[in-house]
Amino acid sequence: MSASTANPPVTVAVSGGAGQIAYQLLFRIAAGDMLGPDQPVRLRILEIPDALPALEGVVMELQDAAFPLLASVDTTADAPVAFEGADHALLVGARPRGKGMERSDLLAANGAIFQAQGRAIQARASDRIRITVTGNPANTNALIAAAAAPDIPRERFSALTRLDHNRAVAQLAAKTRAAVGDIRRMIVWGNHSTTQVPDLTHALVAGEPATELVERGWVRDEFVPTVANRGAAVIAARGASSAASAASATVDHVRSWALGTPEGDWTSMSVVSRGDYGVPEGLVSSFPVTAVGGDWSVVEGLELDADVAAQLRASVAELEEERDQVRALGLLG
Ligand code: NAD
Ligand code: LMR
Numbered sequence: 001m002s003a004s005t006a007n008p009p010v011t012v013a014v015s016g017g018a019g020q021i022a023y024q025l026l027f028r029i030a031a032g033d034m035l036g037p038d039q040p041v042r043l044r045i046l047e048i049p050d051a052l053p054a055l056e057g058v059v060m061e062l063q064d065a066a067f068p069l070l071a072s073v074d075t076t077a078d079a080p081v082a083f084e085g086a087d088h089a090l091l092v093g094a095r096p097r098g099k100g101m102e103r104s105d106l107l108a109a110n111g112a113i114f115q116a117q118g119r120a121i122q123a124r125a126s127d128r129i130r131i132t133v134t135g136n137p138a139n140t141n142a143l144i145a146a147a148a149a150p151d152i153p154r155e156r157f158s159a160l161t162r163l164d165h166n167r168a169v170a171q172l173a174a175k176t177r178a179a180v181g182d183i184r185r186m187i188v189w190g191n192h193s194t195t196q197v198p199d200l201t202h203a204l205v206a207g208e209p210a211t212e213l214v215e216r217g218w219v220r221d222e223f224v225p226t227v228a229n230r231g232a233a234v235i236a237a238r239g240a241s242s243a244a245s246a247a248s249a250t251v252d253h254v255r256s257w258a259l260g261t262p263e264g265d266w267t268s269m270s271v272v273s274r275g276d277y278g279v280p281e282g283l284v285s286s287f288p289v290t291a292v293g294g295d296w297s298v299v300e301g302l303e304l305d306a307d308v309a310a311q312l313r314a315s316v317a318e319l320e321e322e323r324d325q326v327r328a329l330g331l332l333g
Contacts, residue, residue, distance in 0.1 A: 009040040009071040014084040015117065016093025016209040017045035017075065018054040020240060021134065023094065024247035026058065030067040033252045035258060038294035040071045043253045046093060047075065079120035088254060089297055091117060091145065094135030096241045098146040106136050107322060111331040116332065118148025130257060130294065133159040134250050138192045139270050139284040140322040146272060147332040155296065159270035161286035163249035164188040168198040168227045172205065176213050182206040187288045188268040188301065190315025191306065195287065198227040261290045268298050277304065283319045
């Protein structure tokens with residue numbers, strides 16, 4: 001493996017490397033889709049000891065793909081080793097939801113993983129570290145990781161709601177027979193769960209307000225439930241949770257954060273609330289954000305439609321319940 005450009009490599013740590021999402025994600029990162037075509041990467045892949053043999057097969061395949069941007073690949077079952085000097089930490093490794101399970105069922109099972117990884121990131125990562133939690137329940141896992149790493153600025157922690165955002169864009173594009181590239185200013189608010197709030201009231205379709213192109217009844221009865229329940233629909237159909245689209249959304253999330261959002265548009269990203277839009281400070285909630293030079297800002301001053309505001313209150317209530325549950329489990333201290 002050798003990197004062909006002059007930029008120094010960036011270190012990307014990925015947990016859950018032998019899993020379904022990582023099987024797509026690692027290859028997209030190595031191809032330059034996440035950090036750009038001139039940015040070499042060093043991959044550090046974290047797995048549990050039992051999965052290291054399977055991970056070796058993934059490493060062979062990364063090698064066999066001969067990616068010019070892939071400077072090195074290392075594997076480990078030791079979190080502090082994985083996060084040593086890391087610039088990006090993609091926390092994917094966790095137990096996924098099975099048929100009939102709610103994300104909240106995963107809190108206890110997965111919370112401890114994110115506490116240990118938060119501590120390891122604080123102890124070892126680069127001071128440029130940016131953390132993206134994909135493993136579910138993603139928002140509350142990010143809250144746990146942030147609580148375990150109090151010396152890292154809060155704005156460096158994020159959770160993935162880009163998949164929900166992409167799903168919402170795709171549904172609106174299909175409904176209006178537009179190209180996905182013609183949709184701008186979509187929003188997903190709240191938790192990455194069935195209480196999430198896909199919001200097209202500020203969206204534009206080829207420059208026209210979406211609200212003038214679709215009926216309110218469609219938004220309420222089809223758009224919102226389809227997007228919010230898409231994860232369960234994929235599980236029911238595939239017998240396993242979404243993986244390729246989740247990997248693609250993780251790539252999109254980090255690319256937008258690191259390389260910036262396009263002029264005149266924004267994306268949805270779960271970040272630590274500073275009290276924006278009535279979301280209590282400290283909760284990890286999805287917001288519309290713009291990003292420049294590796295820093296994001298919540299889009300300010302949007303007026304919330306009454307339905308959206310009510311749905312957001314319900315999603316925030318769920319985030320508060322999850323926070324209280326993990327606090328009771330001793331995962332926030
Ligand atoms: P998977 O079971 O195929 O892979 C998970 C991997 O994580 C496994 O290889 C497992 O050994 C590993 N792992 C478990 N504990 C670990 C630890 N402590 N350290 C390192 N690795 C560990 O699951 P998947 O399909 O890749 O999904 C991963 C996670 O992503 C799940 O929690 C899933 O629910 C979530 N997910 C989130 C979104 C989203 O939009 N936020 C979308 C899809 C899936
Ligand atoms: C998804 O949204 O596809 C994932 O979070 C999987 C799930 O559990 O819904």
